[in-house]
Amino acid sequence: MLKIKFETLKHEQKIKIYETLDWKEIEFEGNIYPYSMPVKVDLNVELSLGRMYVQGSVKTQIIHPCDRCLELVKVDINGNVETVYIPNGKVKEVEEVTDEIGTFYYDPYMEFLDLTDRVIEAIILEIPMKVLCKSDCKGLCPHCGINLNEHPDHVCDQSQETQEKNESESPFYVLKKKISFESKGE
Ligand SMILES: [Zn+2]
Ligand SMILES: [Zn+2]
16 A cells, blocks of 8 residues: 555654555556566655655566567666655645655645555656667568568568558458548448
8 A cells, every 4th residue: 555644644753665566557658568577665754844755666677668679678667756745735635846856745634645656656767768678689670570680681572662562452451441431431
């Protein structure tokens, strides 16, 4: 559980959260990446002069396609949570403070503090911009799509034109055209 009862925190002042979560997948910029390991969360929550400080680590592994050859790669995620919550009677539950990364207002009368979003943000920050199965990945043949790591001596006999011609002759292409024509007619 990534939810803390605020009453408990007021009483204890310091709470440690150590959780292993069996999450299935994470969505980021329209892409879905499955987890290949549970999400391990290790957080310290401290209340001091009304402010809540949340610090700790988020470790997991996601499956991400290679940007060149689309082979699936396991990517280690070592994220950090570093957040301050400032009491503010005008907000409902929790609200991010504009222009201040990792700073939030919280309603001092709220019942629970839910840290799920902080954990998800820590993972998303660690998803690399570029993922390669290996640094010298040769990618796919731009004409026929064959994996050039598996076929390093591939010499393509399909130019762009013949590929398009082949596609237009294939029964699936004809079917696709037919479907789009019919759906337009409706
Ligand atoms: Zn690759
Ligand atoms: Zn080729």
